[in-house]
Amino acid sequence: MERIESAGPPAPSGYVAGVATGRGIDEQFTTAVGQALAADAKVVHVSGARGSGRSWHLDAIAQLAIDRGMNVLRTAGHPSDRTLALGGLSALLQPVRDLLTTRQRALLDPIIALDDGPFDPRAVRTGVFRALTSIAASRPVAIIVDDVDDLDPDSIEALSLFVRRLDADPVLVATAGAGQPPWTVSADRSMPIKLAPMRQDELACLLVERGVSLPSAESVAAAAAGNPGLAVALADAMTEDQRDGRSPVALLPRPAGVLADELHQQLQRHGDRVARALVMAACDPSGDTSLIRAALELLGEEPACLDEAEAAGVIDIVGPRLSFRDPWMALIAPHLVAPASRRAAHRALAALYSRPDDGAVRAWHLAAAADGTNDEAADALALVAASAAARGASRSAILSCERASGLANDPDRRIEHQLSALGWALDAADVGAVRRLGESLDRVDAAGDDVRLALGEVRAFIDGPDAAPLPGRTTTPATAIGTGAERARRWGDRRRRRIDLVESLSRGDHAGALAIIGEAPGDPLGEGLGSALALRHRGELRESRARLTSSPLAPLPLLLPPADGPRRDRPVWGQLLAMLLSADLDVLQGRGVDAVDVLGVDRWPGSLAITASRLRARAALQLDVTAFPDAHPDAFLHDDDGPLGEVRTAIGAGVLGGSPDELLRAIDVGERHRLPIEVAEARMWLATLPTATASEHQLASGALHRCGLRGWRRRLEQIIAQPVTTNVARHRDSAVEALSKAERRVADAVASGMTNREAAASLIVSVKTVDFHLQQIYRKLTIRSRTELAVRMMNATHPEPIEVTHPVVGRDREPR
Amino acid sequence: MSDWWSAMESELDRLGADAPDPWRAASLPEVALTPEQVEQLTQVDDLAASLVDADDFLDDPTNPEA
Numbered sequence: 001m002e003r004i005e006s007a008g009p010p011a012p013s014g015y016v017a018g019v020a021t022g023r024g025i026d027e028q029f030t031t032a033v034g035q036a037l038a039a040d041a042k043v044v045h046v047s048g049a050r051g052s053g054r055s056w057h058l059d060a061i062a063q064l065a066i067d068r069g070m071n072v073l074r075t076a077g078h079p080s081d082r083t084l085a086l087g088g089l090s091a092l093l094q095p096v097r098d099l100l101t102t103r104q105r106a107l108l109d110p111i112i113a114l115d116d117g118p119f120d121p122r123a124v125r126t127g128v129f130r131a132l133t134s135i136a137a138s139r140p141v142a143i144i145v146d147d148v149d150d151l152d153p154d155s156i157e158a159l160s161l162f163v164r165r166l167d168a169d170p171v172l173v174a175t176a177g178a179g180q181p182p183w184t185v186s187a188d189r190s191m192p193i194k195l196a197p198m199r200q201d202e203l204a205c206l207l208v209e210r211g212v213s214l215p216s217a218e219s220v221a222a223a224a225a226g227n228p229g230l231a232v233a234l235a236d237a238m239t240e241d242q243r244d245g246r247s248p249v250a251l252l253p254r255p256a257g258v259l260a261d262e263l264h265q266q267l268q269r270h271g272d273r274v275a276r277a278l279v280m281a282a283c284d285p286s287g288d289t290s291l292i293r294a295a296l297e298l299l300g301e302e303p304a305c306l307d308e309a310e311a312a313g314v315i316d317i318v319g320p321r322l323s324f325r326d327p328w329m330a331l332i333a334p335h336l337v338a339p340a341s342r343r344a345a346h347r348a349l350a351a352l353y354s355r356p357d358d359g360a361v362r363a364w365h366l367a368a369a370a371d372g373t374n375d376e377a378a379d380a381l382a383l384v385a386a387s388a389a390a391r392g393a394s395r396s397a398i399l400s401c402e403r404a405s406g407l408a409n410d411p412d413r414r415i416e417h418q419l420s421a422l423g424w425a426l427d428a429a430d431v432g433a434v435r436r437l438g439e440s441l442d443r444v445d446a447a448g449d450d451v452r453l454a455l456g457e458v459r460a461f462i463d464g465p466d467a468a469p470l471p472g473r474t475t476t477p478a479t480a481i482g483t484g485a486e487r488a489r490r491w492g493d494r495r496r497r498r499i500d501l502v503e504s505l506s507r508g509d510h511a512g513a514l515a516i517i518g519e520a521p522g523d524p525l526g527e528g529l530g531s532a533l534a535l536r537h538r539g540e541l542r543e544s545r546a547r548l549t550s551s552p553l554a555p556l557p558l559l560l561p562p563a564d565g566p567r568r569d570r571p572v573w574g575q576l577l578a579m580l581l582s583a584d585l586d587v588l589q590g591r592g593v594d595a596v597d598v599l600g601v602d603r604w605p606g607s608l609a610i611t612a613s614r615l616r617a618r619a620a621l622q623l624d625v626t627a628f629p630d631a632h633p634d635a636f637l638h639d640d641d642g643p644l645g646e647v648r649t650a651i652g653a654g655v656l657g658g659s660p661d662e663l664l665r666a667i668d669v670g671e672r673h674r675l676p677i678e679v680a681e682a683r684m685w686l687a688t689l690p691t692a693t694a695s696e697h698q699l700a701s702g703a704l705h706r707c708g709l710r711g712w713r714r715r716l717e718q719i720i721a722q723p724v725t726t727n728v729a730r731h732r733d734s735a736v737e738a739l740s741k742a743e744r745r746v747a748d749a750v751a752s753g754m755t756n757r758e759a760a761a762s763l764i765v766s767v768k769t770v771d772f773h774l775q776q777i778y779r780k781l782t783i784r785s786r787t788e789l790a791v792r793m794m795n796a797t798h799p800e801p802i803e804v805t806h807p808v809v810g811r812d813r814e815p816r
Numbered sequence: 817m818s819d820w821w822s823a824m825e826s827e828l829d830r831l832g833a834d835a836p837d838p839w840r841a842a843s844l845p846e847v848a849l850t851p852e853q854v855e856q857l858t859q860v861d862d863l864a865a866s867l868v869d870a871d872d873f874l875d876d877p878t879n880p881e882a
Contacts, residue, residue, distance in 0.1 A: 079829040150830075256824035264831050276838060299839050331824075335832035337839070342832065344839035351847045359853030366847070380849050383857040 025193055029061045032191050033068055036172035037140050041189055043163060044174040045148075045181035048195030054176040056229025057195065058146050061174045065142035070172065071096075071135065072142045077150030077177075083372075086111045086119070088155035089128065092143070094443070096135055104131045113411075113445055121154065125161045132162050133169070140170035148177040156182045203231045210235065213245030225258045263332045270312040275336040277305040278314060282333035283345045283368070286361070287321045295348040343369045360384045367403055378407035382417060389424050397424045398433045415444060415451060422454050434458055501530050508644025508675050510534040527551065529578055536585065537644070539676035539707050545585050548578055576608055583615050588677065590710025592619035596764060613766055614638070620764040622711035625718045629655045629685075631741045643673035651678065655685045663689075680704045684712045688719055735781050736792065743780070746773040750786055751793035 032042040046057050065072050075092040090112050097105065097112055107127040110119065135141055143159075145151060160183045163173055175181055181192070198206070200221045206228060207217035212235050220238075224231035241247035267278060280292050280301075293303035310317050314333075315324055324330040334342050350365035363380035370377045385400035401421035408414045418437055425433035438458030441451050497516060504513040513534040517526045528551020535544035579598060586595035599616045617635035621627050629635065636652030638645065647670045654662035663686040670679035680703035686692060687700035697720055704713035739747060749759035749770075756774065760767040778784060781792055849857070 078826065079833040257827040260824055260827040260831060272836065272838070275836075298844060299842050332828065332831075335828045336835055337832070338835045338837035339832055341835075341837050341839040341842075344842045344844065347844045347847070348842075351845060354850060356850070356852035356856050359849050359857045362847070362849060362853060366849075376848055383849070383854065387857045 025057065026060070028191060028193060029057075029064055032174075033061065033064050033070070033142075033172060036065075036142070036170055037068060037070070039140075039168050039170045041166035041169045041171045042173070042191055043166065043181070043183075043185045043189050044172070044191045044193065046174070046176040046193045046195060047179060047181075049178065052195040053198075053227040053229045054195060055146055056227060056233075057193070058144060058174060058176040060229070061172075062142065062144045065144075065172060070140045070142045070170075072144060074144040074146075075151070075155075076146040077148055077152070079150050084152055085154045086124070086152065086158070088145070088151040089124075089158055092145075092155075092159075093128075093131070096131070099135055099138075100131055101134070104134070109445065121157065124154075125158050128158045129162045129165065132171075136169055136171050140172075142172040142174065145173075145175040148175040148182055149179055151182070159183075198226050198228050198231075200226075203228060207231060207235050212238075212243050215245050216242055259328075260332060263326075263328055264335065267314065267329060267332060267336055270309070270314065273302070273305045274309045274312050274314070275333075276301055277309040278329070278333040279337050279342065280345050280349075281306065281309065281315055281322055282324070282330045283342065284349050284365075287323055289317055289320050289322050291349070291352050292322065294352055295345065298348040298351065299344060340371075343371055360387065363400075364403075367407055370407055373409040374407050375409050375413075378404040378409075378413070378417070381407065382420070385417075385420065385424075395433075397421070398437075402437070415441070415448075419450060419454055422458070426457060497526065501526055503641070505530065505533050505537070506640050506644065507642030508537050508640065508647070508673060508678075509642065510537040510674075513537075529581065532578075532581055536581065536588075536677070537675060541585055541589055541677075541708050545582070548582060548585075551578065580608060580611050580615065583612075587615060587619050587622060587711060588707075588709050590622070590712075590714060592622040592711055595619045596623070609766075613769070616764055616766075619711075622715055623764070625715050628741060631745065643669055644675060644678070647673075647675055647678045647682070651682050651685060654682070658689065660686060660689055660691060676703070676707050677709065680707045680709055681712060684709075684716050687716055739777060739780060743773045743777050746770055747777050747789060747793055750774065751790040753790075 029044075032044050036042050044061065046054050048054050062072055062074065073092050073096060075088045077088060093108060093112050097109075100108060104127060107123060108131060111124065132141070132143070145159075148156075163183045163185060166173070166185070166189060181190075200218075203221035203224060203226070204214065204217040207220055208214055210232070212220070216238065217235070220231055220234045224234060235243070239247060267275060270278075277296065280296050280299075281287075284292055284295070289306065293306055296303050296305065306315075306317070306322070309315050310322075313325065314329055315322050324333070334345075337345075346365045346369035350362050350369055353362040353365065359380075363377065363384045366374070366377040367381055381400045381404035385397045385404060388400060389397035398421045401417045401424070405414045405417035405421065408417060418441055422434065422437040422441065425437055435458075438455060441455055441458070444451050497519075501513055501516045504510075504516060513530060517530050517534070528547065532544045532548040532551065535541075535547060583595040583598050586592065586598075595615060596619050599612045599619065614634045614637055617632035620632050621629060621635055633652075633656060636648070636655060638648040638652075640648055647666045650662045650666035650669065653659060654666060663682050666682035667679050667686070670676070670682060680700070683696070683700035683703045687696045697716070700716055701713060704710075704716065736744075736747070745763055746759060749762055750756070754762065756767055756770045760770045763770070777789065781789070783789055783792060
């Protein structure tokens with residue numbers, strides 16, 4: 001029969017039999033394993049306080065059993081799983097599932113899968129007994145249970161029957177816990193072992209006996225905090241020079257339990273009120289002081305306890321934010337109260353996150369407030385995940401979806417969430433997440449086609465198309481999806497190519513982009529959109545548009561169809577990008593009105609909304625020659641890298657800062673990297689500066705003409721042809737006077753009776769921009785309503801126009 | 817997650833299990849995402865769906881353009 005070694009905690013690699021020399025424990029272990037192998041069942045229980053090395057000793061006996069050829073089944077109790085019926089048993093039986101008879105499997109499968117349905121405890125007890133007995137009959141078996149005090153009661157009850165009836169069986173049961181074993185067995189079968197933490201000098205002696213020099217042994221003994229197994233493992237990890245005392249021993253990390261305990265005690269010293277304040281502060285990573293105070297109030301606490309926590313020196317409150325002085329404390333603090341109270345803290349915080357854009361934070365607090373499964377919280381997190389994925393935040397999407405999977409009640413929904421997370425993990429090439437999710441999905445029994453397909457992709461992703469099946473499974477990339485290898489290769493190639501292409505395009509490297517596209521024809525994103533964008537960078541606007549309109553991703557006639565339209569009618573991402581490029585070409589070719597029609601639609605999703613608003617600002621500058629560039633700063637924002645980014649940054653700095661030098665730099669960089677559109681635009685802005693010369697006008701006009709930039713050329717010609725005057729109201733109200741130009745425009749529009757939407761349309765900005773400016777205006781004028789605004793603006797406005805002249809021709813200088 | 821972290825988390829759970837429970841009986845209103853929050857998350861959800869569509873479109877072997 002195949003030998004099973006359950007995936008319990010790894011045995012300490014540095015453990016060497018004889019650790020417990022002086023206690024005689026190693027001899028007892030050897031005896032127990034020997035007797036079990038001779039069909040004389042033994043039940044060992046290792047008890048002792050935390051840090052006394054219980055788990056290390058249990059690992060030692062497990063290792064001994066493995067070395068002597070026994071099947072080893074392991075599980076461990078966990079405080080959070082105390083209420084998870086049969087959770088411990090599920091972990092124990094998982095690796096032997098394939099060894100069970102059909103009948104046993106039918107009975108025990110629901111336990112292994114942790115189904116929530118009702119179960120007959122008697123049938124489970126008998127089933128477990130029969131299953132373990134039949135496994136032991138094939139090969140001696142060791143059952144190892146760590147932290148048995150935290151094992152769920154149903155698992156203990158089911159195992160008890162087996163343990164109590166042990167007799168002349170080749171079985172070793174070894175448990176570890178703080179107190180007594182959970183079952184009583186006859187004295188001749190039982191082997192209790194009680195551990196006390198070893199004193200530091202005892203530990204040091206133990207290490208010296210093992211050949212470690214005294215100073216090194218003392219350092220290691222201090223770090224091991226009474227745990228002999230840990231001390232030996234640490235000593236074995238030292239170099240020879242360190243063991244001999246010739247090199248210093250580096251500062252050794254303290255065991256997690258010791259560190260947790262120390263910090264916990266430090267926090268407890270400040271008293272209950274401070275502890276409760278710290279719990280709330282630690283539960284909300286935003287550090288928003290007023291919100292944390294409000295949450296404390298919701299739970300009947302004095303909000304001032306937060307100040308006591310600051311006085312105690314644990315947190316700092318600076319303005320509206322608080323932070324923990326020691327990040328470890330933020331990790332420990334939530335555990336100063338029991339889990340139920342911690343959940344209440346998260347519920348209180350969730351209640352306070354009520355603004356429309358607080359959805360994600362509220363969802364995470366609801367998840368943390370859930371006790372067991374909670375479909376509502378799971379669905380909320382699934383929404384958060386989708387939203388994060390759409391923003392490109394794949395890690396957040398994966399984590400949200402994994403958490404949603406843990407919260408969902410229905411097993412199918414749990415799998416759905418995991419599959420979504422896996423899809424994003426594959427897409428983001430997140431190896432760790434792919435591996436984790438793959439392992440989790442591989443444990444799904446009676447997996448459907450979707451799970452098998454996903455597993456094939458995981459194997460192909462991690463191990464390549466020739467990956468072997470996992471132990472006990474038959475799924476390989478090829479058997480899972482038929483063409484798994486081909487699909488994986490295609491996926492990888494396409495992804496790499498697209499990343500290279502996007503990087504080239506964002507640098508303005510049109511030659512590189514076109515070369516990448518030429519290497520691999522057939523990708524609609526590359527051949528259509530990619531080449532259109534590269535041609536646009538190269539200054540070939542007509543060819544760019546032709547490529548765009550003949551592409552399978554051609555811009556749609558309507559931006560978005562009705563929400564209830566058929567699925568295929570929805571624009572795909574590439575089509576939305578094509579639409580934006582088309583609008584960009586419209587603006588460049590002097591058809592800003594068309595662009596505004598498309599860009600004005602208020603439904604551009606995610607990051608595309610930002611690009612749309614920038615293009616709208618550029619269109620606005622072309623359509624209204626009287627518009628000042630600094631009223632449309634968005635027109636000069638960009639996300640580009642490399643030379644293209646450098647040119648666009650310099651143009652923005654030149655125009656908004658009135659700096660000819662920046663514009664000259666833009667021209668220089670643009671010419672060196674063959675970016676004619678940007679060079680022509682920089683020349684245009686240079687020609688509209690007060691210092692511009694007639695030659696600069698000619699140069700700019702020629703450059704714009706050659707590139708076909710009709711919109712900018714029109715603006716330049718209008719400015720050259722005649723001084724443009726603008727009626728600007730004179731301000732008498734100093735607060736009104738202090739408004740920015742953009743705010744003033746919004747204030748004028750709204751004061752004239754327009755709605756926000758109408759004002760947005762008239763100013764060619766988004767409704768959100770108007771909302772934002774209005775908030776600022778209300779704040780600056782300390783008013784609360786549109787009526788107040790109208791009165792204020794009317795009083796502040798002087799009817800006489802003053803003349804503002806746009807910069808036109810300056811003194812003649814040498815052409816640049 | 818490393819063994820050290822697992823050990824730390826398990827220790828913290830242990831500490832919390834025996835800690836005081838001051839807010840166990842706190843009566844708080846049940847909250848869920850507001851319709852506005854759902855709308856804002858779903859708006860982008862449309863986008864995610866369109867991304868999925870894009871991938872379907874590009875990866876569909878029966879699509880002559882893919």
